[in-house]
Amino acid sequence: MRFSVTITNNRTQWLLLSVVLISFASLIAASLFYERSRVIEEQRQRLITKARVVDENIVRQLEGVRNGLQSILADLEYFDHFKARQHLLGLRLKALSDAMPGVRTLNVLDASGTVIASNRAELAGKNFADRQYFTMLTQTPDPGDLYLSQPFASVLGAYSMNLVQVSTNEGGAIERVVTATLDPEFFQVLLSSVRFADDVWVALAHVKGVLALHLPERRDLLGVDLNTPGSLFRQHVDGAEPSSFLTGPVKTTGENAWMAQRTITAPHLRMRGALVVAAARSADRALEPWDQIAKLGLGVVALVSLISAVTLWQTQRNRARAMAVLAHEEALRHQAEQEVRQMAFYDALTHLPNRRLLLDRMSQQQAASVRHGRYSALLFLDLDGFKQLNDRHGHDRGDRLLEQVAQRLQGEIRQEDTAARWAGDEFIVMLSELSGDAEDASQRAAQVAAKILASLAREYDLDGLAYRCTASMGVALFGGEKEPLDEIIKRADKAMYQAKASGRNAFASAAPG
Numbered sequence: 478m479r480f481s482v483t484i485t486n487n488r489t490q491w492l493l494l495s496v497v498l499i500s501f502a503s504l505i506a507a508s509l510f511y512e513r514s515r516v517i518e519e520q521r522q523r524l525i526t527k528a529r530v531v532d533e534n535i536v537r538q539l540e541g542v543r544n545g546l547q548s549i550l551a552d553l554e555y556f557d558h559f560k561a562r563q564h565l566l567g568l569r570l571k572a573l574s575d576a577m578p579g580v581r582t583l584n585v586l587d588a589s590g591t592v593i594a595s596n597r598a599e600l601a602g603k604n605f606a607d608r609q610y611f612t613m614l615t616q617t618p619d620p621g622d623l624y625l626s627q628p629f630a631s632v633l634g635a636y637s638m639n640l641v642q643v644s645t646n647e648g649g650a651i652e653r654v655v656t657a658t659l660d661p662e663f664f665q666v667l668l669s670s671v672r673f674a675d676d677v678w679v680a681l682a683h684v685k686g687v688l689a690l691h692l693p694e695r696r697d698l699l700g701v702d703l704n705t706p707g708s709l710f711r712q713h714v715d716g717a718e719p720s721s722f723l724t725g726p727v728k729t730t731g732e733n734a735w736m737a738q739r740t741i742t743a744p745h746l747r748m749r750g751a752l753v754v755a756a757a758r759s760a761d762r763a764l765e766p767w768d769q770i771a772k773l774g775l776g777v778v779a780l781v782s783l784i785s786a787v788t789l790w791q792t793q794r795n796r797a798r799a800m801a802v803l804a805h806e807e808a809l810r811h812q813a814e815q816e817v818r819q820m821a822f823y824d825a826l827t828h829l830p831n832r833r834l835l836l837d838r839m840s841q842q843q844a845a846s847v848r849h850g851r852y853s854a855l856l857f858l859d860l861d862g863f864k865q866l867n868d869r870h871g872h873d874r875g876d877r878l879l880e881q882v883a884q885r886l887q888g889e890i891r892q893e894d895t896a897a898r899w900a901g902d903e904f905i906v907m908l909s910e911l912s913g914d915a916e917d918a919s920q921r922a923a924q925v926a927a928k929i930l931a932s933l934a935r936e937y938d939l940d941g942l943a944y945r946c947t948a949s950m951g952v953a954l955f956g957g958e959k960e961p962l963d964e965i966i967k968r969a970d971k972a973m974y975q976a977k978a979s980g981r982n983a984f985a986s987a988a989p990g
């Protein structure tokens with residue numbers, strides 16, 4: 478019973494520990510998940526902000542260039558009017574380009590694409606009619622638009638773009654074209670300033686896909702066409718939203734990245750063509766600190782689980798051992814109690830109830846007999862010539878006989894009767910509630926007495942010695958009315974002596990008490 482309770486307790490403890498550990502692990506997992514989401518969201522916001530900062534700054538820059546181009550166009554009327562001062566136009570362009578950071582070349586072209594003035598004198602007279610931007614604006618020449626050419630490789634290996642404005646005559650045909658060649662490296666400082674970590678990179682591309690600037694500097698990537706199926710660039714452009722945040726492999730580096738992209742359209746500038754800025758970061762590297770925390774968290778969960786499991790296992794094992802010791806001690810104590818009880822109430826040799834226990838039972842039996850009006854009987858036995866056995870064959874054989882006599886007595890009586898060893902070779906058998914009628918009870922007692930005498934008279938085997946022994950018996954009824962116990966015993970004892978005197982191996986009935 479206690480063992481099964483212990484098993485149930487152990488199972489419950491393991492179940493509880495599992496619940497606690499699962500809850501703990503879930504808490505850690507939830508915290509990690511929350512932290513990961515927080516990191517991703519923080520990075521998202523930062524990259525989006527950085528892309529927007531680049532966007533706004535470039536728009537400012539474009540506005541400045543647009544204003545410069547418009548002022549040149551306005552000046553052209555003056556220079557066309559005063560042809561003699563045409564040579565001063567070049568100086569004017571030089572002064573302007575010097576004042577406009579990021580603008581390397583300022584050209585004024587006529588309707589045929591020939592350079593009529595430039596801040597760089599060596600370009601005068603060259604014809605740029607075959608340039609992509611010239612072809613683009615001849616199709617839809619609009620003085621209100623600001624044309625942005627696709628990036629092209631400059632002689633220095635950098636990629637440049639032209640910003641172009643046109644003036645038209647009354648018929649809508651091209652009159653003059655003013656171009657400003659933007660040196661993208663001018664944007665390097667701007668793009669560098671938004672890189673908030675080593676692995677953050679920022680890039681500027683034309684909306685058609687040509688990469689014009691990449692920071693950290695990767696000249697090998699300049700001119701690469703980003704507009705390929707499935708690329709993050711294509712996804713952004715196809716999304717037709719000015720701003721996007723995408724995750725995936727980057728075409729240029731192959732790494733898994735978070736990328737904020739913005740299309741720089743500046744509607745108020747009426748740009749024909751647009752730029753796309755991208756601010757990106759390697760997702761794996763950005764999550765490295767989180768990875769460390771996650772590993773630490775998993776380690777803590779594993780360690781706590783291991784320690785608590787081992788502790789519980791050890792505790793249960795120690796408790797089981799302690800309980801085993803307790804159970805053993807209890808068994809010993811129980812055994813000692815049994816032995817004490819045995820010694821106190823039972824005869825050590827025959828294991829029959831001793832004198833004390835017999836008297837106790839007699840007392841109870843007498844009370845019950847009186848109460849029920851039923852007679853009980855006391856049979857007082859004494860072995861005949863027992864001393865002789867001891868003297869001739871030794872005390873041990875005498876002991877064997879006493880043991881066997883005890884067994885035979887017990888074999889002849891009912892469960893409710895008592896056979897006790899009174900002293901030496903004297904035994905008392907108490908027959909409980911034989912009958913309500915004294916005569917009948919006496920007869921029944923006589924029957925049992927005869928049966929017992931016959932049983933005791935049978936041959937004994939005393940450690941190989943065949944031996945015969947008889948007993949003499951006095952029979953006293955009791956229970957008719959209350960009578961001192963020693964009186965009952967005396968009556969039976971006296972009757973026993975009568976039986977001895979009558980020749981032994983017999984019983985005699987005692988006079989009523």
Ligand SMILES: Nc1nc2c(ncn2[C@@H]2O[C@H](COP(=O)(O)OP(=O)(O)OP(=O)(O)O)[C@@H](O)[C@H]2O)c(=O)[nH]1
Nearest residue numbers: 859860861862863864865867872873875876901902
């Ligand atoms: N072996 C053995 N002998 C015992 C024990 N207790 C008492 N005796 C002996 O039992 C004998 C009792 O003898 P008595 O009853 O006086 O004499 P008896 O020979 O039986 O003679 P009657 O009773 O007149 O027939 C004594 O010799 C005791 O020493 C015991 O526990 N073991």
